[in-house]
């Protein structure tokens with residue numbers, strides 16, 4: 001029998017655990033909750049284990065799930081990320097497998113969603129529309145959410161359907177698709193800002209620009225650019241836009257200006273991009289990061 005020498009190559013198979021975390025619109029919901037908001041979640045799940053798991057995660061976080069309807073005709077949208085990890089490198093995604101329906105929900109379900117929103121809209125300080133294009137945002141649902149003065153829209157497509165909402169937060173590719181041209185120069189950014197404001201009739205537009213930070217525009221032509229606050233410890237930017245929309249909506253709901261709310265969103269994003277997967281942050285981390293920023297800029301101001 002051949003003896004295995006000490007130098008023989010050994011294949012180590014590591015058992016990796018599977019982690020379930022809220023994704024898509026559920027990531028925005030979860031971010032709002034960890035930032036300290038009382039959240040009423042509205043949306044669709046299928047009659048499956050993923051739907052049950054999502055409801056469980058939400059309930060553990062104190063999120064009201066009465067507005068989450070079960071649609072037996074569709075699966076709970078599930079994105080499976082298969083990632084690899086070697087000892088001396090960071091975890092990296094290899095492939096993502098999505099399970100979802102491309103059909104619109106049944107009219108009865110659309111009506112249930114709309115009725116729930118109409119009944120609750122007067123009880124909340126703000127509404128976040130996180131539209132990943134998976135069927136929840138039908139015409140009647142959008143009409144219902146637009147009844148609120150403080151509606152913030154983060155949609156991958158069709159910004160014009162939400163005309164009249166207070167603020168939109170497209171990322172750069174979404175903004176480019178909406179205006180129909182590439183935004184590769186400051187001039188193009190200014191033009192896109194005007195076109196997006198005309199399309200949406202919003203009070204402000206916030207374009208999130210990945211490692212270039214974010215830009216805020218209003219109808220008077222004022223542009224405010226905020227750089228990314230953390231560019232050196234970035235591991236995974238998935239879901240950073242959801243964190244931005246959650247933190248900035250809470251900033252606005254608390255009476256902050258658009259600029260203050262955007263800075264809050266940028267700070268929260270600078271924290272979650274340090275973690276693998278869709279991540280969240282909390283008020284303690286946000287305050288500490290803001291304090292560190294103020295000290296770094298030598299403003300001499302104390303925040304805490």
Ligand SMILES: Nc1ncnc2c1ncn2[C@@H]1O[C@H](COP(=O)(O)OP(=O)(O)OP(=O)(O)O)[C@@H](O)[C@H]1O
Nearest residue numbers: 171208209210211213228237238239240241242269
């Ligand atoms: N590579 C990066 N380095 C530093 N900060 C980043 C980076 N990518 C994103 N961010 C921060 O996160 C914010 C939102 O990022 P981005 O524009 O990629 O949103 P998004 O594409 O809508 O994200 P998602 O749809 O995955 O939630 C940026 O404005 C910035 O503050």
Ligand SMILES: [Mg+2]
Nearest residue numbers: 154171241242
């Ligand atoms: Mg986004």
